[in-house]
Amino acid sequence: MAFEKSILCIGAGYVGGPTMAMIARKCPQYRVTVVDTNPKRIAAWNSDTLPIYEPGLDEIVKGARGRNLFFSTRIDAAIQEADVIFVSVNTPTKTFGAGAGMAADLQYWEKTARQIREASQSPKIIVEKSTLPVKTALAMERILTATANGVRFDILSNPEFMAEGTGIKDLESPDRVLIGSRETPDGIRARGELVKIYANWVPRERIITSNIWSSELSKLVSNAFLAQRISSINAISSLCEKTEANITEVARAVGMDSRLGDKFLNASIGFGGSCFKKDILNLVYLCRQYGLDEVADYWDGVVRINDYQKERFVLNMLRAMFNTLAGKRICLFGFAFKANTGDTRESPAIYVSRRLLEERAELVITDPRALANAGVDLADTKGEIAFVEDPCEAAAGCDAIAVMTEWGIYATLDFKKIYETMRKPAFIFDGRNILDHQNLFRIGFNVFPVGKPPLTHF
Numbered sequence: 001m002a003f004e005k006s007i008l009c010i011g012a013g014y015v016g017g018p019t020m021a022m023i024a025r026k027c028p029q030y031r032v033t034v035v036d037t038n039p040k041r042i043a044a045w046n047s048d049t050l051p052i053y054e055p056g057l058d059e060i061v062k063g064a065r066g067r068n069l070f071f072s073t074r075i076d077a078a079i080q081e082a083d084v085i086f087v088s089v090n091t092p093t094k095t096f097g098a099g100a101g102m103a104a105d106l107q108y109w110e111k112t113a114r115q116i117r118e119a120s121q122s123p124k125i126i127v128e129k130s131t132l133p134v135k136t137a138l139a140m141e142r143i144l145t146a147t148a149n150g151v152r153f154d155i156l157s158n159p160e161f162m163a164e165g166t167g168i169k170d171l172e173s174p175d176r177v178l179i180g181s182r183e184t185p186d187g188i189r190a191r192g193e194l195v196k197i198y199a200n201w202v203p204r205e206r207i208i209t210s211n212i213w214s215s216e217l218s219k220l221v222s223n224a225f226l227a228q229r230i231s232s233i234n235a236i237s238s239l240c241e242k243t244e245a246n247i248t249e250v251a252r253a254v255g256m257d258s259r260l261g262d263k264f265l266n267a268s269i270g271f272g273g274s275c276f277k278k279d280i281l282n283l284v285y286l287c288r289q290y291g292l293d294e295v296a297d298y299w300d301g302v303v304r305i306n307d308y309q310k311e312r313f314v315l316n317m318l319r320a321m322f323n324t325l326a327g328k329r330i331c332l333f334g335f336a337f338k339a340n341t342g343d344t345r346e347s348p349a350i351y352v353s354r355r356l357l358e359e360r361a362e363l364v365i366t367d368p369r370a371l372a373n374a375g376v377d378l379a380d381t382k383g384e385i386a387f388v389e390d391p392c393e394a395a396a397g398c399d400a401i402a403v404m405t406e407w408g409i410y411a412t413l414d415f416k417k418i419y420e421t422m423r424k425p426a427f428i429f430d431g432r433n434i435l436d437h438q439n440l441f442r443i444g445f446n447v448f449p450v451g452k453p454p455l456t457h458f
Contacts, residue, residue, distance in 0.1 A: 003031035003068065007197070008082035010112050012036035012045055012071065014052055014167075014274070014343070015129055015160045016088035021060045022171040024069035026201040031068055033082070035075045045071040053342045053369050056168035079119040084193065086158075087112055088129040093278050102285040104278070106136070113143040116153075123152040125190045128216070129160060137180075137212050154190035156181050157212045159219035164273065165340030177207045180215020187212075220279045220286075224299055227276040229264035231305040237267040237451030238312065247451025248433065267451040269404065269431035270309040272337030272347040277303055310348050313402075313450070314355040317429055320448055320456075321400065326360035329423070331398040333391055334405025334432075335367040335374040342369035348431070349404040350377050357383035366394035368407055392418055400427035406434050419443050425457065 007023060009016040012034045024032040036042050044051035046065070050058060061069065072078060079085065089112050094105040109130060116126065126144070128137060137155045144153040157180035162170040177198045181191035191209055198207055210218075233251055240247045247267045255262035271277075280299050287296035318325055337347035344350065347370075353363060362384040365374050371387045378385060388394035391410065395401055395418045403410060411434050419426055428440055429448045437447045441455035448454045 004029045005084065005197075006030070006082045007032045007084045007086070008078050009034045009086040009088055009129070010036075010075065010079075010116075011086075011088035011090070011130070012038070012041050012051075013088065013090065014054075014164060015162070016086065017045060017050075017052065017061075018054055018057055018162070018167050018171060019086070019088070019129065019160065021057065021064060021069060022168070023197065024064040024067075025060050027197060028064075028068055030197070031070070032064075033070045033072060033078050035072050035078045037073070037075070039073050042071050042073050054164065054167045055340055060168065075115065076119040079116055079124075080121055082124065084125045084127060084197070085116060086127045086129045087116075091130045091278075093281060099285050102281040104282050106139075109136070110139075110143065113140050117144050117147065117149070117151075120149075120151045120153070123154075125154050125156060125193055127194060128155070128157045135213065136216060152186075154181070154186055155212065156187075156190055156194055157215035158194060159215060161219070161222065164343050165338055172201070174202060174206060177202050178210065178215050178218055179207065180210045180212040183211050220283045223275050223279040224283050224302070226264055227271055227280055227306070228299075228302045230266075230268070230271045230276075231302045231309070233265050233267050234270065234309045234450075235305050237309075240451045241453065244453050246453075250451075267433060268309075268406075269313045269348045269352065269450065270306045272345070272349075273343065274345040277306070277346050307351075310351045311355070313348075313429070313431055314352055314359075316448060317356075317400065317402065317427075318359060320429075320446070320454070321427060324359075325356060327362070328399040329362045329364065329397060330356055330400045330402060331364040331366065331391075331395045333366060333394075333401055333403045333410050334370075334407055335365055335377075336370035336405050336407075339406045339408065342367075342373060344370050344373040344377055347377075347404075349374070352402065352404065352431075353378055353385075354381055357381055357385070362386075364388055364394045364398060366391045367405065368409065370405075392421075396421040397423065399423045400429060402429040403431050403434065406432040411435055415440055415445070416443050419445060 007030050009020045016034055020032050020034045041051050050061060089108045091104045091109055094100050094103045137157055140155050159178055179191050179194050181187035195207055237247045251265040255265045280303055284296045284300045332349055335347060335349045336342055336344055356363060364386045366388050375387060391413060426445050428445045431450060433449050437449055437455055440447045446456045
C-alpha cells in the first residue's frame, strides 16, 4: 500500500507509543513508525503484552500494528524515510551540574537532534513532543542547521496534555491540541501540515495555533496550575483538621465558583507522576534565571506543600498509633501515583513507604498494576516488605491500612471481613478520601481521612 505521508516518533514511552497508535488508527492513509534505542521496549510493543498499561491502548495498537503502525529499532533508516518526526524522548530533571535537581536534562534530546541531522537526506518537519523548557526549539534549530547539508528543517512545538489512566480518551477527544511554530511563511506552512494530521479526527476549533515559544511555555504552566490546585486544597486540609471543618464541604463550596471549576480539588496525600514536580521545578529554575525570585518562590512553595502533605500523613499515622510504629504491620492500598496506571514515578507511596520503614514499621503493599514497579522503587530500602496482589489477603494481620491510590476496587471491598482479620485496634488512614468513613467507624475501625475530623473509638 502506498502511504500519503510517513510519520515517525523517536521515543516509545508513555507519550510516544499511545500518541502514534492514535494517529495510526485515525489516519490509515499515513505510515506511522515508532523507534527507540531500547530493544526490549520495542519487542514489548510488538508483543501481546505492551510495555505500558493504559485502558483501551491494547485494542488500538493491535488493530493498527502491521497495517500502518510499526515499532522498530532502526532509527537512522526511519529518519531517512520520514516526512514528519515527533521527538518524544525522556527529559528528566538534571542530577548534576548547574540546575541540578530542577532544570531539565536535555542530553537525550540533544543526541536525538544530532542523529536527525546526520541521518536526514530530505526536508523534515520536527515536532517537539517532549516537555521542554521554553526556547528549546531555538537550540534545536541551531543544532539541525549547524552543517550546510542542504536539508531543510522546520521546528514545531506540540506539547502533550494527556493524563495517565485517561490517556486514550484524552487523545481521541482532547480538550485542545496546541501547535506552535515560527511566525514565518515556512513556519506557518509546516504548522499547517501538522494541523491537517490532527484534523482527521479533532474538530478544527479545538486545534490551537500559536507562536512556538507560547506553545513550549503553555505545557509547563498548565501542569504548574494543575499541581498548584492540588497543593492549595491540601494546604487548607490541615486547617480543616485543626478547626473541625470538613474539607469535602469546603471544596464543594469553593468548586462551585464558576471561575475555578471543580477539577483538582480532591484533598489527598499529594500529587505524583512524571510531570508535575519536574515541570514546576523547571519553571522555578526558569524564573530564577530571569531574576524573578518572588515568582520562583511561589511555585517552589507548591512543591514544598506537596512534600509537607506527605510528611504530615506519616506523622498523623505515628501520632494516631500511640507514637510508635515499630513492629506494627501496615498495609498500603495502592502504590501507583494515581488509579488506572501502573506508573509509580514520584508516587507519594514511595516517600510514605520509606518513612514508615524508617520508623521500623513492617509493610505489606498491594496494587492492581504497580507491584513490579513498587519492588524496583523500594529495592534499596531496608526493612520488612511484602508484596501481595489480593488486598483482603494483604490486610490480614495488619494493624493499619493506608489508602495511597484511588483505585475503585478499594471502595467496594468487604471491610467487615477485613476488620475481622486485622489486629486491634484497627486503623484506616484514607489518603484519597474514597471510602465510606462512617461505615468503617461503625464496623470498628479508627478512621483518619485527609482534611476531616478523625472517627475514633478512644
